[in-house]
Amino acid sequence: MKRYIAKRLLLLIPIMLGASMLSYSILYLAPGDPAELMLERQLQGVPTQEQIEAFKEEHGLNAPIPIQFANWLYRILHGDFGISLRTEKPVLTEYLNRFPASLVLFLMSQTLSIAIAIPLGIISAVKHNSEIDHLSRFVAMIGVSVPNFWLGLLLILFFAVYLGWLPAFGYGGFAHLILPALALGVSGCASIMRLMRASLLDVLNQDYIRTARAKGLCERAIIVKHALKNALIPVVTVIGLHIGHLISGMVIIETIFAWPGVGRFLVESIHARDFPVIQGFVLLIAMIFVFSNLIVDISYTYLDPRIRYE
């Protein structure tokens, strides 16, 4: 296992290098001059050619792209993520300032998703083709189909405007967290629930479950002790992948709820072509993604002791 983890950690290097190169290339292939876009936002007007040239000179944007990439990589290896062109603060500081807000939102939405989806998925599978199964599948279908920005606005309308129970936006106490976490968690909840149901149904049809039933075990013990662990493997994989989806979802939800997280800052930086921020954030997000996948893979060995990494 230790060797496996070490191998996976070593793989981090080419993955992150690849992610950086890809994002660097996409950024440069994207239309528009970054210096012009940045200045346009700063000046609230079209910059002159002289201003554009001065900006490029100041921020080293005149060098050929491979040189710029090499310089950036060299600095990264020395722990320097660069300075934001927009705020002129270190990229790492900007990330760390916003990371707690995003982490809280992420944890809360994932917790809500799992807490609702897994029990519902189990009930749906155990009582499949019953009314409760139809209802939960219908709700799950809606949950998957509804775009989270639309759901976010509906939640605000209902809970903040009509009922007045929760704040409409902002970053503050626990009450501020509920609506964005719900908006973010619903689609994840729906997909986890559907997968949990399908996976458990699949497992419940297997021979060893029939054997367990033949032994006279009660249904509860069969599901909890014998079926659930095996059925959880694909669910855990999806939960791991959700981390990636949540990052993209958070971009929208953080904007709608004025949540000062990583996603909102990143999208503003993309619009402004704040290269150091985009590059740094992509690298850090890729790192989180790789680590979360590693944790998911390791969790398989706990769920199914037959799985061994050597």
Add this chain to the structure above:
Amino acid sequence: MLTKGKKIGIMLVCVIFLCSIMVGCIERKEQEGVTSASSQILTIGYGRDTNVESPKMMGFMPEMMVLERLIEYRDGKILPELASSWDIKDNGRTIIFHLRSGIKFSDGQPFTADDVKFTFERLKALKYYHWTEADRIDSIEVIDPHTIAFHYKEGKEGYIALTAFGEYHCSIMSPASVEPKGDVKGKIVNPIGTGPWKVAEYVKDQYTIFVPNELYRGEKPKLDKIIVKDIPDAETRVLALRSGDVDMIVDYYHGGSRYTPRNSLEPLKSAGFNVFKCEMPMTTVIVFNYHKKPWDDVRVRKAVNYAIDKEGVSALFDNWVAPAKHGLYGVKGPYIKESNVEEYPYDVNIARNLLEEAGYKELEADLILKGENPDEVKLGEFIQAQLKKAGINVKLDVLEGGAYNERRNKGDYDLRIYYIGGPERRSYTRTDGRFNPDAPEFKYGAYDDPELTRVLKIAVSSFNDSERRKAFKEFYQLLHDKAGVVPLYYDAVFIVANKKVRGVKYVSSEPRFTGVWIE
């Protein structure tokens, strides 16, 4: 012994608990404003960060609330503010300002000519020439603590340079606002000005708290505190107002972006909110790629003008913006009322005839639009439908900002939507920047023509009022005759507030909060 299910349940509860603790632990000193008559706190929803801390320039909102300018340009006149008077010497090559004495910054330091020099030296050092006209300045001379002279480069003098002292970024700030203190290239860390408000607290991307500046010499604010919350999403701002999370939503000061959706104004009014409208000399127009065929032909440009129903454009936004029927600007544009220009009426037959006269039965046109502004896309669809009737088939290209710029810069388009003018204080600089190819801001201007440029230069430069009046009238007429652009609607900025908020007032094109109180 706990079962596994219970263990998982406990784990989930722990995560939720942990999230709550984390939320609580993350530093957050603020607030919980929202309408409180006893403490007089006003909470505003605003679409942008106020940028109170900035490596370069702060946002327009704090510039208007915390700082003041040497002069104000209002109702077509230059009015004294921090400067009590000024002298124009050497045909405009030198402007000498006489500053008011006894004025103090909010930190207690006296306001002097050195602070004025610092502000303008900073603009020059950072090359902030847009609408500040600071590039025209040759040198700045402090004559005495209350007198300062601006010497202009040869050929760069003019009335426009005087009006530019009322520009947002020409607001005077104390050298203590930046770090390192007094460094013209320093970062703004805490704006210190002479205006009615000062910044008490700022958390980037979240909120800014303004409190009254006790040393302000004018009308004292009635409010104890203003909390400006950054809510980038327009729909959320509207819902936050409806839910009572904010008392008021304010359009971005400059207008043109981050505003309350026009189609939300009527429902808000019906729901009992007060809507305050301020018309500004800002007009949304169609710009032609006028160096390219067939748009270099005045008959084709006129055809487009005739083919668009301006009333229909206004109806798109529930008539909250006025149709552009009387010249380039609706209100407050320099001498616009006296110009008596009437825009082309809606007449598809004339449009078709003009196209035929120019040798075109049918035309294809690419209209580039910025996708980030839904109103621009809506307008584009309307234009497409209108021009179709006249025989012009418009292809809409809805583009991301960078892609839009690339197409515009290459001249790879036929039509685009643009805005002319802005807040009243920018009347001269913006008109010049859009139609004078020699202006540094022109680059991708709206339209130019040698005759038009000649007249415009006189209009914005002359220190003689009647000469300016004559030239502006001629400029508006020429622009109309040449159908340089298609004025669509006269823009406005809005404030929507709940009924408890009283005393809301626009002065020139910006809201002022000194007279506001909570009932």
